[in-house]
Amino acid sequence: MPSQLPAVRKKILIASTNADLAGAPIHVLTLVTALQTSFDFFVVLGEDGPVRQALLAKGVPSTVLPTLRSNINPIRDFRCLMAFLRIVRSERPDLLHAHSSKAGMIARMAGYLQRLPCLYTVHGWGFGEGRTALQSTLVYWVERAFSHIAGTAYLFVSNADQQVGIERLKIRPDRCLTVHNGMPDHGCRAKVESSTTVIMAARASHQKDHDLLLKSFEECRMPFRLVLVGEGTDSPEFHARVLAGAPTKHAQVDCLGLSDQVPQLLAQAGIFVLCSRYEGLPLSIIEAMCAGLPIIATDVGGVRELVEDGVNGFLVPAGNQPALSNCLDRLQSDTVLRVRMGQASRERYLSSFGDKQMAMAVAQRYRAMLGTV
Structure with missing residues (x-):
């Protein structure tokens, strides 16, 4: 019998708006670290920062696209999309995975134009509290329009965010999945009985x-x-x-x-x-x-x-x-x-809420979208 060729590892291009020690970038670092032996990753970030440096130390290639961090602006966003498309064509990923609103917008457009599957992890909707009424309205209608883009699936870090997506943005439930955030065990234990701090x-x-x-x-x-x-x-x-x-x-x-x-x-x-x-x-x-x-x-x-x-x-x-x-x-x-x-x-x-539970669930979603389950 002819010997089987080894399976080709699939390549995931991750886009994240920030690279600081905030929730979404840390989520990206945790996910890539846990799945590095199963997939090839390339990460596009809107800034340099501690998360990018940690990824580079782990041998994960990345690049910085500063316009990925800016507020919604049609001219600037068009330039960002063109630059992102050049990266996608150069890296030739099998799947795009976006984190946070701006990266999610650019990656979903790029996925549609390149006929690539795109997974968008929602770390809280950008039209909630913390923005002006005008900003919230603009972001809401952008998300409402983008929810109809074919080829995009949604991951939510909480059931609450998924419910908002289904009820307010009318995203089809079959495109949605909640995978709670997870973190590796840091090994430090509190002495609760003796501390009142x-x-x-x-x-x-x-x-x-x-x-x-x-x-x-x-x-x-x-x-x-x-x-x-x-x-x-x-x-x-x-x-x-x-x-x-x-x-x-x-x-x-x-x-x-x-x-x-x-x-x-x-x-x-x-x-x-x-x-x-x-x-x-x-x-x-x-x-x-x-x-x-x-x-x-x-x-x-x-x-x-x-x-x-x-x-x-x-x-x-x-x-x-x-x-x-x-x-x-x-x-x-x-x-x-x-x-x-x-x-x-x-x-x-x-x-x-450990990192392994989260990573296994995301990997299963990757394989389902890539047809390798």
Whole structure:
């Protein structure tokens, strides 16, 4: 019998708007790292940054296309599309996989023009909170128009985002699949029974609503230390917000700025908080669950797919300071509850939110679209 030729590895071209240490770029890095032995990858990013450098260190080729980061602009977007098409024709991928709104728009057009299958991972819709009414309306109608492009399938990091896509954008359910975010085990475990420190890992932005946390901290009855880590949390402007939000307790607030030691900081804490105004499926909560921390979070986006209220933490309404203060005081005063919820977080992470679960589900979607199942 003639010997069989070895199977040709399929090539995936990934496009991501950013390359910083935010949710979508970290998702890309985690995915490529987990599937590097099964597929060939080429990554197009809108900027250089730590994620691109990490990919290069792993031997994953990439290039920077700066116009992939700009706001919607017909002339600039046409130039971006032409440049992206040149990359696609040069790299000759079998499938395109886009992350975030701008990259998703360009990759879907390129896939249609090149007759290539395109997978678009939605990390939260770009027409929600955090934009002006004009921006939201424009992005909504662009997404509505693009939802009809043939050859595109959708991945969602949360069921909440999938529901929005089906109900508001009328995307056919058979083109949709939710694959929750996943992260590798960082190996750091919190000593929840002995620590009362509360930590929030989030950049300083309107979305993350640090002012709510500071006011809640000021009103808490139980004493504890508050650690704030993330880009911008060490700036003079942010320190002024701390003084305004917690005038009598500001000395108990540590503002650490951007850090590559977040897992180690989580291990020193007893409670994790995220009080965002809006979210997709935040990696910061998954990282805290990995450490075995109880979670207090606002009930927005896909957060309730991570936090089961009363089981591995508490959900509170966005903007509700009394509810957040009450939950903080309750966990601070009940060590047994804190430990039980922390253990539930760790178990939930292991069962559903590791990098391998996510990568296997995405790989299965790749193979289905490539016809190699």
